[in-house]
Amino acid sequence: xxxxxxxxxxxxxxxxxxxxxxxxxxxxxxxxxxxxxxxxxxxxxxxxxxxxxxxxxxxxxxxxxxxxxxxxxxxxxxxxxxxxxxxxxxxxxxxxxxxxxxxxxxxxxxxxxxxxxxxxxxxxxxxxxxxxxxxxxxxxxxxxxxxxxxxxxxxxxxxxxxxxxxxxxxxxxxxxxxxxxxxxxxxxxxxxxxxxxxxxxxxxxxxxxxxxxxxxxxxxxxxxxxxxxxxxxxxxxxxxxxxxxxxxxxxxxxxxxxxxxxxxxxxxxxxxxxxxxxx
Amino acid sequence: xxxxxxxxxxxxxxxxxxxxxxxxxxxxxxxxxxxxxxxxxxxxxxxxxxxxxxxxxxxxxxxxxxxxxxxxxxxxxxxxxxxxxxxxxxxxxxxxxxxxxxxxxxxxxxxxxxxxxxxxxxxxxxxxxxxxxxxxxxxxxxxxxxxxxxxxxxx
Numbered sequence: 001x002x003x004x005x006x007x008x009x010x011x012x013x014x015x016x017x018x019x020x021x022x023x024x025x026x027x028x029x030x031x032x033x034x035x036x037x038x039x040x041x042x043x044x045x046x047x048x049x050x051x052x053x054x055x056x057x058x059x060x061x062x063x064x065x066x067x068x069x070x071x072x073x074x075x076x077x078x079x080x081x082x083x084x085x086x087x088x089x090x091x092x093x094x095x096x097x098x099x100x101x102x103x104x105x106x107x108x109x110x111x112x113x114x115x116x117x118x119x120x121x122x123x124x125x126x127x128x129x130x131x132x133x134x135x136x137x138x139x140x141x142x143x144x145x146x147x148x149x150x151x152x153x154x155x156x157x158x159x160x161x162x163x164x165x166x167x168x169x170x171x172x173x174x175x176x177x178x179x180x181x182x183x184x185x186x187x188x189x190x191x192x193x194x195x196x197x198x199x200x201x202x203x204x205x206x207x208x209x210x211x212x213x214x215x216x217x218x219x220x221x222x223x224x225x226x227x228x229x230x231x232x233x234x235x236x237x238x239x240x241x242x243x244x245x246x247x248x249x250x251x252x253x254x255x256x257x258x259x260x261x262x263x264x265x266x267x268x269x270x271x272x273x274x275x276x277x278x279x
Numbered sequence: 280x281x282x283x284x285x286x287x288x289x290x291x292x293x294x295x296x297x298x299x300x301x302x303x304x305x306x307x308x309x310x311x312x313x314x315x316x317x318x319x320x321x322x323x324x325x326x327x328x329x330x331x332x333x334x335x336x337x338x339x340x341x342x343x344x345x346x347x348x349x350x351x352x353x354x355x356x357x358x359x360x361x362x363x364x365x366x367x368x369x370x371x372x373x374x375x376x377x378x379x380x381x382x383x384x385x386x387x388x389x390x391x392x393x394x395x396x397x398x399x400x401x402x403x404x405x406x407x408x409x410x411x412x413x414x415x416x417x418x419x420x421x422x423x424x425x426x427x428x429x430x431x432x433x434x
Contacts, residue, residue: 013339013340135342136346251333251334251336
């Protein structure tokens with residue numbers, strides 16, 4: 001098994017997949033803690049469907065590189081849901097559900113009507129479940145993922161205190177002079193970036209798992225924001241790397257394998273949490 | 280401290296923009312000089328045996344062969360898959376393919392191959408293992424890849 005793994009590591013795309021996968025997992029876990037605590041767990045799913053719809057539109061209008069377009073549309077929708085959402089009549093989960101299914105349906109409809117591919121079902125399946133996307137990144141996409149991940153990490157580190165403040169009590173944060181609307185927008189933009197990147201790793205239907213599971217697992221054992229964030233980051237990166245290794249060794253789909261590992265770790269941490277509570 | 284944070288923010292934003300801008304120039308630049316020729320030179324002559332790899336790795340490696348063909352030219356490729364053939368309505372040529380699926384079984388890719396003159400092609404849909412030299416060739420202005428001088432290793 002180790003010989004086989006050593007052979008696989010000689011392939012550049014395997015090394016790229018591990019690096020990019022770890023970076024995406026790290027970014028998603030950091031934001032996951034904030035999103036779970038702000039009760040926006042399902043926003044990852046909603047925005048992933050928006051990204052799917054945007055990819056379909058990009059394909060229909062003939063954009064050879066759909067990432068910038070997908071990113072822009074996802075950022076706008078994230079801002080609407082996280083930032084401006086409070087001022088609209090349709091709120092919270094209803095707005096997310098509406099945008100989510102609407103974008104998914106329109107995306108699939110457009111792909112069907114203006115199909116440019118010989119294998120439509122394959123393209124849809126690959127976008128929804130990730131398939132082997134992370135192992136088939138072009139060098140440009142690797143650099144793009146790397147750059148955006150570093151930018152997301154930088155934003156999280158720089159605005160850590162502000163994000164912490166608006167996560168727990170937005171009204172109090174606003175009263176202390178923190179421009180909560182601006183920071184909500186910052187969170188929305190970074191969430192959109194992470195979602196667009198994570199589509200390469202697990203596909204648009206499984207992104208929520210990448211955002212939610214590490215944070216929830218960490219919350220079973222740790223209680224402070226800092227310790228939960230650190231634990232969540234370690235868990236997420238470990239699960240992503242382990243998932244990618246399992247999938248390349250045994251030929252399983254990458255996205256669902258990573259989510260499977262996340263579920264096992266969650267169950268293990270539930271057990272740790274119970275033991276810790278009894279002591 | 281605030282200045283340093285602002286500077287870091289600007290640097291992060293610039294880094295992000297560069298990443299996005301670089302994306303526009305991305306993709307594989309395939310040679311497209313319109314000539315009909317076959318390239319057989321190679322930087323790395325080591326063989327690629329796809330039969331010892333998992334389905335995820337096989338799919339990814341074949342994807343890379345088709346995306347970066349210049350890195351595989353001249354290398355001996357051995358692969359296992361399902362046989363399929365297609366006759367071009369444009370020029371009447373018959374093309375033979377070895378088809379492999381990804382782990383989710385929703386995506387499939389094929390590599391064209393040409394057997395040595397005395398070899399017999401398998402039946403359609405039959406699983407087989409083929410070994411041949413990876414080459415690129417041009418038809419009109421488009422570049423294609425195939426395994427040339429191939430032999431059926433196992434049916």
